[in-house]
Amino acid sequence: MATYVLPDLDYDFGALEPHVSGEIMELHHGKHHKGYVEKANETLEKLDDARGRKDFSRIVGLEKALAFNLSGHVLHSIFWKNLTPDGGDAPSGELARTIARDFGSFEAFKAQLTEVAATIMGSGWAALVWEPIAQRLLTCQVYDHQSNLSQGGVVLMAIDAWEHAYYLQYKNQKAGFFKAVWSLWNWDDVAARFQGARGLNLQVPEAASATPGTR
């Protein structure tokens, strides 16, 4: 049975400076993300145990813990891949054309996703997702790691808006962090994730109009 593991970063902890400090990256990856991985695996073990004992009295709490910790693992894993010391600029090719189609322009998309991040009440994430039924891009304001989702949406890029992502460096000026990440996006990674997500078919063909402009 597969277990979840903490993936190594593709770059050094300090490689994203000055945009994100090495201290933040080391704690964020090695403590926060690691904790979600461990707790996701622990929760799966508890579910196995409950199933074995035919005792589902704690199933609600276990499902809540699994949703929170596994979603934290998934989003952090994507977030690290989304970033690169050589990032920034803007996407190209099919991803750029689809962003322009679904948001009007790259600048409009950038403004929207940044605002999604900046207006989260409490802890959460701003995400660009591919919605496979209408075959379109959407933004998503995620509460914690797992709430307020549009079901079926596949995360292509995510901005961690938890305080642990920025507070040591940006303090109460979180807008500075949400601006800085735009210098770090690995658009090749987002484009690869986009190509992969487009292959997802939820097999509900009559749930959206295929006619452009009428979805």
Ligand SMILES: [Fe+2]
């Ligand atoms: Fe985080």
